[in-house]
Amino acid sequence: MGNLIDDVAALMREVAAREIMPRFRLLKEGEIEEKSKGDFVTIADREAELWLTPRLEALVSGSRVLGEEAVAGEPARMGLIESDDPVWTVDPVDGTSNFIAGRETFGVMIALIRRGIAEQAWIYLPVPGELAIAERGAGAWWTSKGQTERLSAGHAPRELPDVAGAFNTRFMPEAWRERIEKFSAVVGRKANDFCSAVDYTAVARGRKDLVTYHRMMPWDHVPGSLIVREAGGVVRDMANGVDYAPRTLAGPHLVARDEEGWRRFADAIRGL
Template sequence: MNIERLAAILRQAAKDEIMPRFRRLDEGDIRTKTGAFDLVTEADENAERVITAAINAHSPDTVVIGEEAVAANPALLMWKFDDRTVIYVDPVDGTYNFAAGLPLFAVMAAVVQNGETVAGVIYDPMGDDFMMTERGCGTWQVFPDGRRVRQKFADPVALFDMGGLASVSYLPEATRPQILGNLAKVKMFANYRCAGHEYRMAAGGHVHFLMYNKLMPWDHVAGELMMREAGAYTARFDGSGYNASHTDGGLLVAPDKGSWEALRHEVFTV
């Protein structure tokens, strides 16, 4: 399946299943999964079902692994598909925002072949545009009229001039206070509870770093490839490369290796 077809599938699902429910959810349409900030709605479930069916119709041999399918059957993440094309799907990234009526959510998909990420799409239903990437081809913002703008990660700056996005809610309780204190060494940090939009911001050069501790493939596989293709340096906290099989070990994104090492040593370490 080519990336344009995949993008069209995400867009159609958003128009049919997600946007008609935005700010129109009834109380019974929102349910808690693991906690008060981990929600699922009818929009998530219906959109994933539609996306999965459309991908399977066009590419029957492709394995589709969606966030809600894994929530129902966690063993899906343990299965090995080394000889198959796998598409990871996040039907509504930023469900907490979506359920709260905040217009900051995305639809994401990533294509993995032989364990390597080869393509990714992040669609913004509110802006009706895409961030798209293919391995070796750069990262592009693509508009409905076909206009394409190549993306570039931010240039390096001194640590105290850096602004970035850091997801601290999944840090271990023992280390979270020190890392929160260390973040005073940078100019600014925020967290939008939507990795899709955080990756979109970073691809456009609007922040100098991203940090995540919990790594579910539907949240990060597409975005991490976009960062590399936009010129960023990415690695797990131990310096190793990231791929779709990793669900822990953290991920840190920076303009270059020197910036990555400064952030890791001065901020995201204990």
């Protein structure tokens, strides 16, 4: 996939070693803030994004970084998503609440968008040291313990008692939230990790069968959506049947391991 894939992966490993893991389970008083109710940020988020931003921009001429923490400080920066210039999306610590709580389910997520289309994506899970990468049209790959294998999401079980799903409904309009909550009650296993980095890679690996989302911030969803698609999965709006795109900011979206499973789950949810 070329040097860019390797260069970004190396930056992710380095930023995790420098700025994130030294603070895991060691956050001090004053190193955690609440940006808005229930939306937290730590010194690790901020320092990791500051470290990554100039290094990513140096890799691709004319590129800009659309980072979660930069947008929190300067909301107008969100306009970069509309640019046809190369744009990096960066979530320096996805799953910040898990990170704060000392849970291992958090990750670093990066994607490169050109002309509104996701071209490459990376998700790094620092605790196990696992990495997912994807390039549009070239597949998705998973590296763990020094071994790399091509990702294939496979097929979702046909029977709902055999299905494992993650159901994110916090930002859902009431009617969709009610449908999804009813549907979640009949699947076999709720597997909510409250971390897009974990959820998307779990679908791409066939470990989860579906995930639901509504708020679609680019740094949360561009990387995982490309990885899932290149592994054979589907990320699509249940209301209008349109595939997710980086400039789409709201759902309700359903992530599934395969086309047939997506249609079956979406039909079941819409019918409730």
